[in-house]
Amino acid sequence: xxxxxxxxxxxxxxxxxxxxxxxxxxxxxxxxxxxxxxxxxxxxxxxxxxxxxxxxxxxxxxxxxxxxxxxxxxxxxxxxxxxxxxxxxxxxxxxxxxxxxxxxxxxxxxxxxxxxxxxxxxxxxxxxxxxxxxxxxxxxxxxxxxxxxxxxxxxxxxxxxxxxxxxxxxxxxxxxxxxxxxxxxxxxxxxxxxxxxxxxxxxxxxxxxxxxxxxxxxxxxxxxxxxxxxxxxxxxxxxxxxxxxxxxxxxxxxxxxxxxxxxxxxxxxxxxxxxxxxxxxxxxxxxxxxxxxxxxxxxxxxxxxxxxxxxxxxxxxxxxxxxxxxxxxxxxxxxxxxxxxxxxxxxxxxxxxxxxxxxxxxxxxxxxxxxxxxxxxxxxxxxxxxxxxxx
Numbered sequence: 001x002x003x004x005x006x007x008x009x010x011x012x013x014x015x016x017x018x019x020x021x022x023x024x025x026x027x028x029x030x031x032x033x034x035x036x037x038x039x040x041x042x043x044x045x046x047x048x049x050x051x052x053x054x055x056x057x058x059x060x061x062x063x064x065x066x067x068x069x070x071x072x073x074x075x076x077x078x079x080x081x082x083x084x085x086x087x088x089x090x091x092x093x094x095x096x097x098x099x100x101x102x103x104x105x106x107x108x109x110x111x112x113x114x115x116x117x118x119x120x121x122x123x124x125x126x127x128x129x130x131x132x133x134x135x136x137x138x139x140x141x142x143x144x145x146x147x148x149x150x151x152x153x154x155x156x157x158x159x160x161x162x163x164x165x166x167x168x169x170x171x172x173x174x175x176x177x178x179x180x181x182x183x184x185x186x187x188x189x190x191x192x193x194x195x196x197x198x199x200x201x202x203x204x205x206x207x208x209x210x211x212x213x214x215x216x217x218x219x220x221x222x223x224x225x226x227x228x229x230x231x232x233x234x235x236x237x238x239x240x241x242x243x244x245x246x247x248x249x250x251x252x253x254x255x256x257x258x259x260x261x262x263x264x265x266x267x268x269x270x271x272x273x274x275x276x277x278x279x280x281x282x283x284x285x286x287x288x289x290x291x292x293x294x295x296x297x298x299x300x301x302x303x304x305x306x307x308x309x310x311x312x313x314x315x316x317x318x319x320x321x322x323x324x325x326x327x328x329x330x331x332x333x334x335x336x337x338x339x340x341x342x343x344x345x346x347x348x349x350x351x352x353x354x355x356x357x358x359x360x361x362x363x364x365x366x367x368x369x370x371x372x373x374x375x376x377x378x379x380x381x382x383x384x385x386x387x388x389x390x391x
Contacts, residue, residue, distance in 0.1 A: 002055035005068050009048035012075035013041050019082035023090045026163060039245055044078065046252040047071035050259035061127035063262060066119050067255050070112045077112075080105035085163060102164045103171060107152040114145040114191040121198030125216040125261050130201055137197040144190020151184035216261035223257035226250045282331050283324075291320045 048071025054064030080101040087098025118141045122129060129138060156172030158165055173180070206217045230250035234243035298312035 002052045002059075002064070002068060005072055006048045006052035009045065009068075009072045009075040012072070012079040013044060016075070016079040016082045017041060019079075019086045023082060023085045026085050026089050040248060041078070043248050043252045044071065044074050047074065047255050050255040054259055054262050058127075058262060061262060062123050063120065063125070063127050063258060066116060066123070067258065070116045073108055073112050077105055077109040080108060088167065089163065099167060099170050102159060102167050103153070103169060106159050106161055106164070106169075107149045110149045110152065110187075111145050114148055114187070114194070115141055118191075118194035118198035120220075120258065121195075121202045124202070124205075124220055124258065125213060130205060134201060137194065137201065140190050140197065141194040144187050144194055146187075147183045148187025148191060151180045151187060155180050155184075212264070216264075219257040219261040220254070223250075223253045226253055279328065279331050279335050282335075283328055286327060286331075287320050287324065290323070291316050294319055 047067050051064050051066070051068030051071055054061060055068050056064075058064055083095060084098045084102035084105060087093070087095040088102065118137075122134060122137060122141070129135060152160075154169075154171060154173045154176065156169060156174045156177065159167050159169055202217070202220075206214070206221070209217055227247075227250040230247045234246040234250075237243070238246060294316035295312050298315055302311050
């Protein structure tokens, strides 16, 4: 079943590509070229692919089915848009039910938009709610999604999204505008509340978690943090096209991280990833700021003497290269001391034990020191020291 749904998503994306080629950009909206369009469509397949892996291996975990359903609905959204554009504008009447597909494209994206994020927050990582009291939150998400989708699907008049602004809603209910507007407002409010409640659920789960579950939550939290940073920084730093690609990649990291966490493949690598991100992110920011400051300062000092900026750039580069190693070690110690205290204390204990080895000659004292070091670093349930008789 899981891989059959995955195949449906792949077929929908492939068909959407064929119609999009024929349409020649008539779908409307911003376009960033063939490279981005290709990456975007591949990105759409991340959700159903990860969902299929999880659902086929953990069929009782709802997370896999949610990601799989999200992928199918996103693929259907793109297919319906391209199909309707082809049948209404590129080759009018060339395919049947084009108006119906335009209508479907107007609301089918709402379940992934409204329901998927809060459902993942509420159910991750084991596919179950924290407790019976959280069923109200689940009902809020489902009812809000249904309300918003129903309101948009039945609103009379023309469709709202490009390029179908002149196409009449074939299923609009005349005279129900006020009721549908209220229903849409309820949907938006419920969707926003669902995100907030889901986030609270995730924080509560993280606070209670231990062991494997805590590592699982770290994966999804790390991916969410990466996505947030990408949204805030990608456009200003890299511009529209590359910024969109970076944001898309960061977004795709969320289902990938969820899949790794649930399937527990290399689960504990997340600590290494977080550690390296903190260290090298801080190092890059410091060295980048230092390089700019040195270049500007040395230009002011040396430009009157040399008449060129080359010496300032060269000296700044050498200074930054020389500082890379010392700064990295200092930042690594600071990160370990602040965020990985047990590892930092373990390193300090081992360093102290190594220093004592150089000066201590009494065997009993060394044995006691070794036991103390092992208790402080790896915390074994028991510790013993065996000495060979011929030594």
